[in-house]
Amino acid sequence: MTDKTVLLEKKLSQAISARKTLEEAKKTQVSMLSDFATRLSFSCRGQDVALDNQLAKFRSALNKGMEIEQLTPLIETTIAQLKQQEAVYEANERALTTHIQSAGKQLQKLKGLPDDTRRKLRHVLDHELGDIKAVSEFVPLLEKILQFYMQTLQAKAAPEFSSSTRNPELAIELLSLTNELVFEEDVSEQIKQIKQSLSADDSVDSLLDNSVSIIRIFAKSIARERQSAQGFLVSLNQTLEELHKSIVETTNQSKSVNHEVSALNKRIEEKISTLNHQTQQATSITELKQLVDNELKELSKDLIERENIERRDKEVLLQSFDKINDRINLLETKVTNYKKRLNEQKFKSLLDGLTKLPNRAAFDDRYNQEFHLFEVHNSDVTLVVIDVDHFKSINDKYGHSAGDKTLQVIARALKKSIRKADFIARYGGEEFVLLMPGMPLSSAQSPLEKIRNTVKAIPFRFKEKEVQITISLGATQLKKGDTPLTAFDRADNALYDAKNSGRDKLCIRE
Numbered sequence: 001m002t003d004k005t006v007l008l009e010k011k012l013s014q015a016i017s018a019r020k021t022l023e024e025a026k027k028t029q030v031s032m033l034s035d036f037a038t039r040l041s042f043s044c045r046g047q048d049v050a051l052d053n054q055l056a057k058f059r060s061a062l063n064k065g066m067e068i069e070q071l072t073p074l075i076e077t078t079i080a081q082l083k084q085q086e087a088v089y090e091a092n093e094r095a096l097t098t099h100i101q102s103a104g105k106q107l108q109k110l111k112g113l114p115d116d117t118r119r120k121l122r123h124v125l126d127h128e129l130g131d132i133k134a135v136s137e138f139v140p141l142l143e144k145i146l147q148f149y150m151q152t153l154q155a156k157a158a159p160e161f162s163s164s165t166r167n168p169e170l171a172i173e174l175l176s177l178t179n180e181l182v183f184e185e186d187v188s189e190q191i192k193q194i195k196q197s198l199s200a201d202d203s204v205d206s207l208l209d210n211s212v213s214i215i216r217i218f219a220k221s222i223a224r225e226r227q228s229a230q231g232f233l234v235s236l237n238q239t240l241e242e243l244h245k246s247i248v249e250t251t252n253q254s255k256s257v258n259h260e261v262s263a264l265n266k267r268i269e270e271k272i273s274t275l276n277h278q279t280q281q282a283t284s285i286t287e288l289k290q291l292v293d294n295e296l297k298e299l300s301k302d303l304i305e306r307e308n309i310e311r312r313d314k315e316v317l318l319q320s321f322d323k324i325n326d327r328i329n330l331l332e333t334k335v336t337n338y339k340k341r342l343n344e345q346k347f348k349s350l351l352d353g354l355t356k357l358p359n360r361a362a363f364d365d366r367y368n369q370e371f372h373l374f375e376v377h378n379s380d381v382t383l384v385v386i387d388v389d390h391f392k393s394i395n396d397k398y399g400h401s402a403g404d405k406t407l408q409v410i411a412r413a414l415k416k417s418i419r420k421a422d423f424i425a426r427y428g429g430e431e432f433v434l435l436m437p438g439m440p441l442s443s444a445q446s447p448l449e450k451i452r453n454t455v456k457a458i459p460f461r462f463k464e465k466e467v468q469i470t471i472s473l474g475a476t477q478l479k480k481g482d483t484p485l486t487a488f489d490r491a492d493n494a495l496y497d498a499k500n501s502g503r504d505k506l507c508i509r510e
């Protein structure tokens, strides 16, 4: 073997080996490509039956290892089919957007859609829907809209007032209304039970029951009050009529007696004048004596008769006066009784006469209820005792009525400075108490400081002098283990702290 042959052989062997490597590489590439195409075709499966069949043919051709020339027509048909499918996709996407838009708009029109849901829905329709770039992005969006539908359906399906729905604000309002009303003694037990029930159970069902009971009691009490007022007026009228009759009778009696007496007087006068005339005509003492004797007898008869008439008249008059007196006394008793009843009602009333704020009795009632609620719900309740500083000196310097006016102005300012849920009362003298349900002590400090400054800023003017009046406040929060008394004492001690540290201050005791 020549050197040339050896070289040729070596080159041939190298060429064969290179070709093998190339073929192997191509085989791997084709296999990878075919695998990729197969997987891709699988992921498109289920979109369209014709496309599915076409892709199945393509996969089988790849698996059989068909040559590219054989695959080409298959690929071309598949591409055409895919293009068609793409157009269908785009149309579907547009239709989906339109459907979601219109479903969302319908949902927006529904009543009872919760506010938060309405806001989120608007965001989905106005922003998120426009940002969609692939069909798959519709899925979370649709999930969201489905949730909105469910929330709306739930809100609609729930009865507006489920019997177990709770409404503590309404319970408190009913309690304070019940406190402000004045009820008769015989329903006090019933009212007590209603108040207890309002404190213990603030479900709508129980509130409705209690409201109906209160209205019933109130309607009954109004009817009774009206009946009693009517009865009083009828009996007043009757007594006045009887009085009038007695007076008319007495006047008539007096008139007729007067008439009789003046006729008698006339007769007496005539007799005296006749006697006078006859005495002048008499010629002898015996005749005169006889004449005077006779006339005097007649005269004394007339005088006795007049005396009798006058005595009788006096008796009748006295009787009549007694009758009138009795009637007037009766009238007086009736008016006094009625006045007493009105006064009792006023006394029982829970408003303080001077400041028109709830009084101490009203506070005690409310405080006990609030305490009970605190024990049941363990809610935050702040209790504040407020006292006007150096109030005695206002009385001393500017008079008691200036003091009264000051209390009225401060009471009005306090009332205006608190929340609707708060309860303020005049506890006595120059002392006020404030209950702040649902308010933790830590949050109460800022509004209480505001109240202090509001009172301080009131421009009082006495005897042409500007006077600044301040208040001291002691606050605490009801806590576990408290009794109404211990909590109140704590607030009172906080007030002493404020007084002892210079007044015009808010002090707290936890």
Ligand SMILES: Nc1nc2c(ncn2[C@@H]2O[C@H](COP(=O)(O)OP(=O)(O)OP(=O)(O)O)[C@@H](O)[C@H]2O)c(=O)[nH]1
Residues within 6 Å of the ligand: 354, 387, 388, 389, 390, 391, 392, 393, 395, 399, 400, 401, 402, 403, 404, 407, 428, 429, 430, 499, 503
């Ligand atoms: N004008 C008026 N004065 C009242 C009324 N009720 C209580 N007072 C007076 O309020 C004063 C309260 O005085 P004190 O309790 O000594 O307290 P203070 O003088 O305000 O002093 P500090 O509380 O220590 O700042 C007393 O003089 C009472 O007579 C009221 O309804 N009208």
